Amino acid sequence: MIKIEGIKLSCISCCVPDRYEFNKDLPDFDEERKQKIIESTGVVSRPVVDATQCTSDLVYQATVNLIKQTGIDPDQIGVMILVTQTPDYILPATSCI
Amino acid sequence: MNISKLTGKDIMSAKIKQVEYYLPERILTNAELEKAYPQWSAAKLEKKIGIKQRHIAGPEETSLDLATNAAKKIFKKEDKDLIDFVLFCTQSPDYLLPTSACLLQTRLGLKTDIGALDFNLGCSGYVYGLAIAKGLINAQLCKNVLLVTGETYSKFIAEDDISNRSIFGDAGTATIITYSDEDMLGEFIFGTDGNGAENLIVKGLSARNSYTLKDQEKPTLYMNGPEIFNFTIDTIPPMLQKVIAKNKLQANDVDYFILHQANKYILEFLISEIGLDTGKCHIDMLNYGNTVSNTIPIALKDSLDQSKINNGDKVLLAGFGVGYSWGSTIITI
Amino acid sequence: MEHFIQLLSDALEKDSEKIDKKDEFRNYEEWDSLAVLSLIAMIKQNYNITIPRKDFDELNTVSELYEYIQAHR
Numbered sequence: 001m002i003k004i005e006g007i008k009l010s011c012i013s014c015c016v017p018d019r020y021e022f023n024k025d026l027p028d029f030d031e032e033r034k035q036k037i038i039e040s041t042g043v044v045s046r047p048v049v050d051a052t053q054c055t056s057d058l059v060y061q062a063t064v065n066l067i068k069q070t071g072i073d074p075d076q077i078g079v080m081i082l083v084t085q086t087p088d089y090i091l092p093a094t095s096c097i
Numbered sequence: 098m099n100i101s102k103l104t105g106k107d108i109m110s111a112k113i114k115q116v117e118y119y120l121p122e123r124i125l126t127n128a129e130l131e132k133a134y135p136q137w138s139a140a141k142l143e144k145k146i147g148i149k150q151r152h153i154a155g156p157e158e159t160s161l162d163l164a165t166n167a168a169k170k171i172f173k174k175e176d177k178d179l180i181d182f183v184l185f186c187t188q189s190p191d192y193l194l195p196t197s198a199c200l201l202q203t204r205l206g207l208k209t210d211i212g213a214l215d216f217n218l219g220c221s222g223y224v225y226g227l228a229i230a231k232g233l234i235n236a237q238l239c240k241n242v243l244l245v246t247g248e249t250y251s252k253f254i255a256e257d258d259i260s261n262r263s264i265f266g267d268a269g270t271a272t273i274i275t276y277s278d279e280d281m282l283g284e285f286i287f288g289t290d291g292n293g294a295e296n297l298i299v300k301g302l303s304a305r306n307s308y309t310l311k312d313q314e315k316p317t318l319y320m321n322g323p324e325i326f327n328f329t330i331d332t333i334p335p336m337l338q339k340v341i342a343k344n345k346l347q348a349n350d351v352d353y354f355i356l357h358q359a360n361k362y363i364l365e366f367l368i369s370e371i372g373l374d375t376g377k378c379h380i381d382m383l384n385y386g387n388t389v390s391n392t393i394p395i396a397l398k399d400s401l402d403q404s405k406i407n408n409g410d411k412v413l414l415a416g417f418g419v420g421y422s423w424g425s426t427i428i429t430i
Numbered sequence: 431m432e433h434f435i436q437l438l439s440d441a442l443e444k445d446s447e448k449i450d451k452k453d454e455f456r457n458y459e460e461w462d463s464l465a466v467l468s469l470i471a472m473i474k475q476n477y478n479i480t481i482p483r484k485d486f487d488e489l490n491t492v493s494e495l496y497e498y499i500q501a502h503r
Contacts, residue, residue: 093422
């Protein structure tokens with residue numbers, strides 16, 4: 001049986017929201033506890049969407065960045081796969097949007 | 098090896114091995130709807146839309162339950178340990194997370210060294226599921242795919258929405274796609290147009306708009322029937338021509354057509370517009386309603402059981418709707 | 431216009447004698463969701479066009495519908 005070759009990961013692009021939440025500002029924890037959380041998780045801050053932003057907004061911007069970086073013709077894209085557990089809507093599929 | 102030079106004999110091919118479906122026990126008849134909505138005509142609906150009754154999931158019954166019960170029917174005849182990948186098509190999952198396919202793996206007692214994922218498509222979902230299964234097998238990433246569909250649109254429909262209540266039904270199906278020496282799943286055509294997103298939508302159950310809904314407003318299904326009809330009659334005839342051509346066939350070579358069983362009116366219109374032989378076209382939503390991604394596998398199973406299709410037959414499958422998303426292929430039985 | 435009224439009569443299952451070009455078709459007693467589908471199908475089959483929803487929402491009378499179709503076929 002022949003293996004299909006000639007497939008590669010061509011480019012990766014990312015988009016995170018502008019707004020950040022900081023673990024040093026976590027409510028309901030004292031300073032010592034907050035420090036321990038930062039040390040054990042390694043997480044100092046987390047980008048968080050605002051009330052009007054959703055997954056499709058982030059994915060859209062990441063894709064725009066990708067197209068800009070690579071110069072790829074969007075018409076060359078044959079399939080789009082969007083992986084999420086927080087879609088814009090339960091239906092229709094966010095990849096259609 | 099250059100991909101373009103590969104033929105069906107070079108790569109691991111795929112075929113459909115088994116199809117089963119499961120319908121919830123509760124039946125909502127036209128008579129019951131007419132009693133609740135006296136101004137609504139059951140006779141007109143049955144005559145034009147072709148639906149007499151539809152099965153509705155119970156209050157605690159979910160798409161996972163329906164898909165599980167369909168899969169259990171298959172595993173009375175097949176060894177579940179052969180399954181090395183699960184695809185679950187649903188737009189009404191038990192949870193936003195975790196993945197329903199993971200839950201299904203445990204419910205069915207499948208092995209743990211397998212892949213499993215959900216994908217969110219409606220009426221086009223089964224065709225896309227076959228394509229993904231074919232790709233996984235062609236690429237030798239697995240050998241036996243369990244493709245399930247499970248849908249409970251009824252849970253999104255408002256109590257007073259007689260139009261959508263009369264159209265949609267719930268169901269679950271299960272299909273095994275396995276490796277094969279011969280390429281029994283043909284070439285595929287895909288299509289997507291997000292401009293149609295707002296014409297069949299549930300707002301407020303996920304991230305978008307959820308903060309704008311008042312507490313007492315329960316998110317419900319909205320469908321713009323006329324716009325969807327417009328989309329269907331513009332998009333589907335060219336898609337069918339393309340998929341027949343891509344499979345290097347003529348229309349006469351296709352033995353049977355299974356289009357998404359949306360409603361009788363749309364199907365009869367399409368059949369007439371395209372000029373198909375009505376004897377070769379499946380129209381049966383009488384006792385099921387529009388079960389979304391379940392309609393094609395239900396039709397496939399019924400057609401096999403009723404000997405409308407037999408070994409060696411070329412069957413065109415076409416799914417289209419919510420998204421908008423559409424897809425088609427020609428399979429060999 | 432006469433031919434169009436006959437087609438409209440068949441689509442809506444309404445007596446053609448009771449259709450006047452000034453009528454607001456949405457006020458017909460035969461007007462329901464199935465009538466809309468029949469109308470879309472009739473227009474596609476006979477004039478080979480589909481009317482986008484935003485345009486259709488602006489059309490109120492039989493004659494407006496007829497004129498739109500004539501302008502876009």
